[in-house]
Amino acid sequence: MQYRSKYIGYAALLLGVLSLFAASCKKDGYALPKPSDKLQNEAIKRTLGPNIVGQPIEFAYAMAILPSKGKLVSCTAEASIAGAAGTYMDNRSYYTDVTGTDVGVTVGSPSVTSGATTTVTYTADTSAATLRYFYVIPEEARGKSVTIKFTAKSSNGETISTTMGPYTITRMxxxxxxxxxxxxxxxxxxxxxxxxxxxxxxxxxxxxxxxxxxxxxxxxxxxxxxxxxxxxxxxxxxxxxxxxxxxxxxxxxxxxxxxxxxxxxxxxxxxxxxxxxxxxxxxxxxxxxxxxxxxxxxxxxxxxxxxxxxxxxxxxxxxxxxxxxxxxxxxxxxxx
Amino acid sequence: MKYIAIALIVLLAACTWAACSKSVPVDEDGLLITTRRDCFVSSFELLGTDYVSVRSGAATIDTTAQTVKVTVLFGSDLKHLYPQFSLAQDCKLNPKITGFVDFSDTLNPKKWTVISGDRQVKKEYSVILSVQHR
Structure with a gap:
């Protein structure tokens, strides 16, 4: 009787340990994230190093909306201090091919700059694009800070914005x-x-x-x-x-x-x-x-x-x- | 039986204490003091502000006269030179070199003391600079 009791005890302990292992190895269930049905955007600054007058700061601005909800209409970048001559937004959206080369696909009309605002109007029927914006730092910005506000508009009337910066412009x-x-x-x-x-x-x-x-x-x-x-x-x-x-x-x-x-x-x-x-x-x-x-x-x-x-x-x-x-x-x- | 156990505990404590106590001497810089009595400069380098050698030739080290004679390139900035000594094993240098040194007073050579591994032998070396002609 004493041996049987000890045997039951060991068996219970072993079962407990095995259960613990099984529980620890169990994977949590995964569900595909549900995409937002709103117009979305994201921006990054591609240029490294100090921001020097006369030099460009390059940004990549991505915007997207579900195709069922609409398509992209326009993209605007508004600088807190108007960029110098040469400031523009590329009207091509880039992807990287198998050789690692960036390939541009024209999605809009050439950018139009008016004062501190640069706009690309979409001509392609697209619901997702990433445009590059080149802000040439003007003399007026020397020693000051600059922010860039990106705005995307979609055909269903939605508007979304994101602001980058502030970036300090060097005195040198x-x-x-x-x-x-x-x-x-x-x-x-x-x-x-x-x-x-x-x-x-x-x-x-x-x-x-x-x-x-x-x-x-x-x-x-x-x-x-x-x-x-x-x-x-x-x-x-x-x-x-x-x-x-x-x-x-x-x-x-x-x-x-x-x-x-x-x-x-x-x-x-x-x-x-x-x-x-x-x-x-x-x-x-x-x-x-x-x-x-x-x-x-x-x-x-x-x-x-x-x-x-x-x-x-x-x-x-x-x-x-x-x-x-x-x-x-x-x-x-x-x-x- | 009780006394034997106490004795064993005391012995164990003594052994532990002995094992943890340091038997190796170190100096005030935390460097090992060894038994070596060698005390000399084996080689010498002199760098400019660009960390490139400014020697125009090899330094002449006289371990008897305790001098290091070195000729630097024409145009070297004598106020900002970075000396580097190689010493005999386990030696150390006093004062320590922590950055650029002003060698512009060539009439009064800079001096460093080499201290042997056992810290008992001390030899003062003079670094005598001359400048290459244009």
């Missing part, structure tokens, strides 16, 4: 692919964002911050250099400065800081220089020259009057004494 600006050449286009004005030759430098003497030169010396690695006009003449060998070109600057040499805006094709250019980098930059005690610069090198600069900070990136150099540089420039206000 950008100049790409400036050509420098030894003994010719060699005078850089950060304030003017321009490169001058000797005559131009003489005409804008007070604005010249840097001199580009290339020297292939056998005794030292001079090579490509950016030197402030006021630097010791040992760093300006053979340079006869135009009259009045005498400003100094502070320079800090770096390497492999490949800003994605300045060097979009660089393999490791996943870094973005933003306003905050210029705000935190401290060039106290730095020299007024940077020599032996190579492709991939960069130079942080602060002008003598403390008005500008800049980052100049060397996209390409050649031993013929030429270089292609790109620059991000930040205008300081009250030292910040």
């Amino acid at each position: 600006d950008m100049r790409l692919n400036m050509k420098l050449s030894n003994k010719n286009m060699m005078y850089i004005s950060i304030g003017d964002s321009t490169v001058y030759d000797s005559a131009g430098a003489a005409a804008h003497a007070g604005n010249i911050d840097l001199v580009y030169l290339y020297r292939n010396l056998t005794t030292s690695a001079f090579n490509h250099a950016l030197v402030a006009p006021a630097a010791d003449t040992t760093y300006l060998p053979g340079v006869l400065l135009p009259p009045g070109v005498n400003r100094t600057a502070k320079l800090l040499k770096v390497f492999n800081l490949q800003d994605h805006n300045l060097a979009p094709t660089e393999q490791y250019g996943g870094t973005f220089i933003d306003d905050v980098d210029f705000q935190k930059l401290d060039l106290t005690g730095d020299p007024n020259y940077a020599i032996n610069l190579k492709q991939g090198a960069g130079v942080w600069v602060e002008t003598a009057d403390g008005k500008y900070r800049a980052y100049i990136y060397f996209n390409a150099v050649a031993t013929a004494g030429t270089a292609t540089v790109s620059m991000k420039r930040y205008t300081l206000t009250n030292g910040k």
Whole structure:
């Protein structure tokens, strides 16, 4: 009797454990989600990095309604600050083919921009589409915030909206692919964002911050250099400065800081220089020259009057004494 | 029987305490103090603000005179150089290098003390800089 009781106890325990396992493995029932019968929308920002004046911010705006309820009529993007020339909405809806290529299908008339509003009117009989909106940042938005309100309308009279942002527009600006050449286009004005030759430098003497030169010396690695006009003449060998070109600057040499805006094709250019980098930059005690610069090198600069900070990136150099540089420039206000 | 049990408990506690107590000495930096008495600089590097070497040639290390002589490239920013020492095994350096160092006063070379693994031998090295001519 005692053995039978123990046997029953063990059996009950085993049954309990098995039941527990069975219960834990049981899948919850799944039901297909029921689609909303209302007009729906969703937006994403496709552009990464800082929002720079003159550059576009790209959005993808998706809208859809059940075919039985209606079709799409129009799509509107309204910016809080009107976009600059070039702002538009693509009238094609994209899908990705098997090769990974985005293929556009025209679904509406070309966009019409009036003030801050850009509209595409649908011409295709469609109930779902994703349109891309390119907002070119205007000068008026510098240092401010921008929001974009997307609105879709359907044939059954429904309207739906979503607002993206606010997005802070940087104070810095950008100049790409400036050509420098030894003994010719060699005078850089950060304030003017321009490169001058000797005559131009003489005409804008007070604005010249840097001199580009290339020297292939056998005794030292001079090579490509950016030197402030006021630097010791040992760093300006053979340079006869135009009259009045005498400003100094502070320079800090770096390497492999490949800003994605300045060097979009660089393999490791996943870094973005933003306003905050210029705000935190401290060039106290730095020299007024940077020599032996190579492709991939960069130079942080602060002008003598403390008005500008800049980052100049060397996209390409050649031993013929030429270089292609790109620059991000930040205008300081009250030292910040 | 009761006394044997108490004795066993006491023995177990003693063994546990002995197992947990540290027998390996560490210094104030949490570094292991070993028995090694080697105390020298084995190699030396100097980087610029771009973290690229500014040496124009290999550094000359004199372990007798306790000097490191290095010539830097023309145009190097002497106020912002990043020295890197390789030391004998288990040694450490004082003061610690935490960032760029100002070497612009070439008449008064910067000095670092190498401390041996047993922390008993200390040797002060001078880093003497010269600049390559243009």
